[in-house]
Amino acid sequence: MSYNKNQQDTIFSTITTPLGDELTWRWEEKQSALLAEFSWEKKDRILTILRRLLSEEWHKKNIRKAPESLKAELGELANLNKEQLIFTKPATEETPALAVIWWPWGHGATYSMRIKILNSNYDDAALELGKASLITKVIHRIKSR
Numbered sequence: 001m002s003y004n005k006n007q008q009d010t011i012f013s014t015i016t017t018p019l020g021d022e023l024t025w026r027w028e029e030k031q032s033a034l035l036a037e038f039s040w041e042k043k044d045r046i047l048t049i050l051r052r053l054l055s056e057e058w059h060k061k062n063i064r065k066a067p068e069s070l071k072a073e074l075g076e077l078a079n080l081n082k083e084q085l086i087f088t089k090p091a092t093e094e095t096p097a098l099a100v101i102w103w104p105w106g107h108g109a110t111y112s113m114r115i116k117i118l119n120s121n122y123d124d125a126a127l128e129l130g131k132a133s134l135i136t137k138v139i140h141r142i143k144s145r
Contacts, residue, residue, distance in 0.1 A: 003096075003117065008117065011096065012025075012034050012115055014053070014095055014098070015050075015053060015054075015098065015100060016034070016115070018049050018052075018053060019046060019049055022038075023036040023038055023042075023046075023113075024036060024037075031077070031114055033114035033115060033116040034115040035112060035113070036112070036113050037110060037111070037112045037113075038110070039109060039111075040110070040111065042111075043111060046111075046113070047102075050087050053087075053089070054087035054089045054100060055088070055089050056087065057086075057087050058078075058080070058085065058086040058087070058088065059080060059085050059086075060080045060081060060082060060084070063078055063080050063086070066078070066086075066088075067122035069120040069121070069122055070088060070099070070118070070122055072120070073118055073119060074099060074101075074116075077099075077101055083104045084101075084103055084104065085101075085102035086099055086100070086102070087100040088100075088118075088122075090121055091118075091121040096117050096118060096119075096121070097118035097121045097122065098115065098116070098117060098118060099115075099116045100114065100116075101114040
């Protein structure tokens with residue numbers, strides 16, 4: 001679904017407002033995401049808020065268990081390295097599904113964070129399927145044909 005600027009601002013504010021006004025946000029056309037870059041001193045406070053706002057936290061070791069629709073939409077962004085994180089939240093009646101991509105820069109002094117509105121959604125069943133064993137996934141795919 002496509003959102004106009006006012007709708008996007010309202011959706012993004014569910015994340016940006018709790019983070020406070022010390023971050024400077026700009027639109028990144030390439031990723032269709034809101035982007036902020038900040039120094040390491042803000043890292044802990046921002047991570048605490050993100051963990052409170054968003055229900056899932058993906059990292060290098062568990063991203064393979066993320067819902068397929070989420071990984072497909074995020075594409076290359078879902079190829080996580082050490083310290084990179086993706087926080088997600090499924091759609092609600094008020095907001096579409098959201099992803100926050102957390103990217104520490106190699107030198108450790110700077111971080112970037114992108115907020116992305118997702119076109120696809122996922123639910124508890126998709127999360128459970130991601131955690132399921134390979135045999136369970138194969139059976140689920142056969143049944144869904």
